[in-house]
Amino acid sequence: MFKVGKKERTIKLLDTNEDIGHEKSTMCYLNKKLWVRVKLDTPLCIFDPETLVFDKKATEEIKIGDSEKEVTMAWMDAVDPKTGRFLNRSPIMTDGYNFYLISLKKHIKSEGTEEDEEGLPTALVVECYSAADFKHVKSTTLFKNESLDIFIPSAMRSKEKVEDYLNDFVMGGT
C-alpha cells in the first residue's frame, strides 16, 4: 500500500503488502482510471479512482508500445544497454489524449563535451503513447536552446544527482 496526497488516503495493492512510499511512485489520471507507476514487479498499476482499489484485470491488459515490441515501464538500477534508456522516478502524465512518460537517455551532444560520459544518460526524453491503443506516437528530446544543448545542467550529470534531480522534477507536479 502507499499513501496519496496530503491526507494520506491509502491505495491497497491486493497482491502485495509492500509499503510503497510516495517518493517511489508517480501517477496520472487517464481513461477514467488512476494510473500509478510504482517501484514493484508490476511497474504500471491501475486503480479505480472512486474506491482506490487495485484493478488487476485492467493492469494486466495494459501493454505499452507496439505488439511486437513492448516498452518497459520498470524502475531501473542502470541504463538499459540496448536502448540507452533509463527510468527511475520518471513522471507519467497525460494531456487527456496521449500518455506521456519522461525518461532519461544517453545523448551525444552535450554542452562542453563531445560525448556524454559513458553509462550516464543525460537527456530528458518525452515519450508519447496513444491513450487509445498505447502505441508509440513520438519521442521528443528536451533542449534548453535552439543550439540543441540538452536540458539537464552539467552539474547534475552523475547517477545520484540525476536521480535527485528527477525527484525534484516530479515534485513539481504532473
Place this chain on the structure above:
Amino acid sequence: MTNGAHLLVSVRDKCHVFDLATGIRVAKMKYEESRDTVMFLDHQSNTFFGIKNNDKTRIVQDFIIPAFKQSAAIKEGTGQVQNLSDHFRAAYALHFESPSKQTNVIERIIRKSKP
C-alpha cells in the same frame, strides 16, 4: 504537465516550458516566492492551479502561462475534453476530499497573457 503542444517542467525554484514539437525550451520562469508544492493544470481553460499548505492555511492560486494558453491542443470528438475534465476533478479531489478545520484561503492571481 502538458496540453499536448507544450510541456511544463517544474524543478526546484524554476519552471520551464518546452515546445513538444521540437523539444526546445520556449520559456523559463523563476518562482517569486517559495515554490508551490502541488500544481495542476485545468486543460479545459489552460489555467494552472498552485496549492500551498502551511500550518493554518491552504492557499490556492490560479495563474495562466501564455505559451499554454495559446497552444491549447484540445481535439474535438475524441473524448479528450471529458478525459481532461475528469483529470482535473480527480486531481483536485485527491487533495481536497477530506476537508480539514484549517482555514482555506483562496487567492486569485491571474496574470494576463501578453498581447
